[in-house]
Amino acid sequence: MRLQKYLAHAGVASRRASEQIVADGRVTVDGEVVHDPATDVGPGDDVRVDGRSVTPVSDTVVYALNKPAGVVSTAKDTHRRETVVELVPADGRRLYPVGRLDAETTGLILLTDDGELADLLTHPRYEVQKVYIAEVAGGPVGHDTVDALRSGVQLDDGPTLPAGVERMNERMLRITLREGRKRQVRRMCEAVGHPVVSLRRVKLGPLDVGSLRPGQWRLLEASEIEALRAAPVRTGADRD
Ligand code: URA
Numbered sequence: 280m281r282l283q284k285y286l287a288h289a290g291v292a293s294r295r296a297s298e299q300i301v302a303d304g305r306v307t308v309d310g311e312v313v314h315d316p317a318t319d320v321g322p323g324d325d326v327r328v329d330g331r332s333v334t335p336v337s338d339t340v341v342y343a344l345n346k347p348a349g350v351v352s353t354a355k356d357t358h359r360r361e362t363v364v365e366l367v368p369a370d371g372r373r374l375y376p377v378g379r380l381d382a383e384t385t386g387l388i389l390l391t392d393d394g395e396l397a398d399l400l401t402h403p404r405y406e407v408q409k410v411y412i413a414e415v416a417g418g419p420v421g422h423d424t425v426d427a428l429r430s431g432v433q434l435d436d437g438p439t440l441p442a443g444v445e446r447m448n449e450r451m452l453r454i455t456l457r458e459g460r461k462r463q464v465r466r467m468c469e470a471v472g473h474p475v476v477s478l479r480r481v482k483l484g485p486l487d488v489g490s491l492r493p494g495q496w497r498l499l500e501a502s503e504i505e506a507l508r509a510a511p512v513r514t515g516a517d518r519d
Pocket of ligand 1: 380
């Protein structure tokens with residue numbers, strides 16, 4: 280990234296003012312005074328203004344989106360349905376969704392151009408928590424059903440890991456998963472005789488969907504991205 284843009288992104292001054300600051304010889308890169316505002320700098324460079332270190336900026340972005348129903352969470356859809364990527368301003372970046380939600384599922388999904396972060400949040404090894412609110416059919420959900428969902432149910436691709444399950448009322452469940460198999464919540468509920476009527480993801484790792492309404496998005500702040508990076512704490516090997 281050009282030095283002038285780097286300084287502006289780091290909040291030192293506007294781009295034009297940053298250009299002047301560089302021209303005045305007030306900026307060093309890795310200990311050398313530079314006079315060219317177009318000098319290429321990156322996160323690994325030690326950039327200083329008047330001897331004071333400028334916090335390196337991340338060149339990647341993370342959007343939180345409340346996915347509406349009917350929108351697919353792939354980057355491109357072969358059936359030309361609307362995709363989550365089309366709902367946020369890409370600004371020339373190649374964004375892709377972090378994990379998947381079914382077309383009919385609503386709620387929190389992240390979009391980023393940071394491949395490493397996407398891997399941290401989706402790789403099964405890291406067991407990042409995802410919280411869903413499921414409205415189910417099949418009559419009042421009994422406590423034995425809740426216990427069965429908690430301890431793990433048999434699906435056609437194997438048993439599920441222990442899950443957090445709270446009964447919010449007779450037909451609403453709050454389900455916390457540490458895995459992310461295809462249509463997992465729907466298949467789990469179906470397996471215990473309570474097909475899902477509607478499904479919403481409200482939390483991913485430490486991040487809550489908050490007050491975002493369906494279709495709304497916001498850019499995450501650096502502290503929120505750091506908290507997401509810290510989310511993958513357990514590995515399959517650690518599990519007891
Ligand atoms: N489980 C599901 O069944 N669907 C989703 O979209 C996410 C989790």
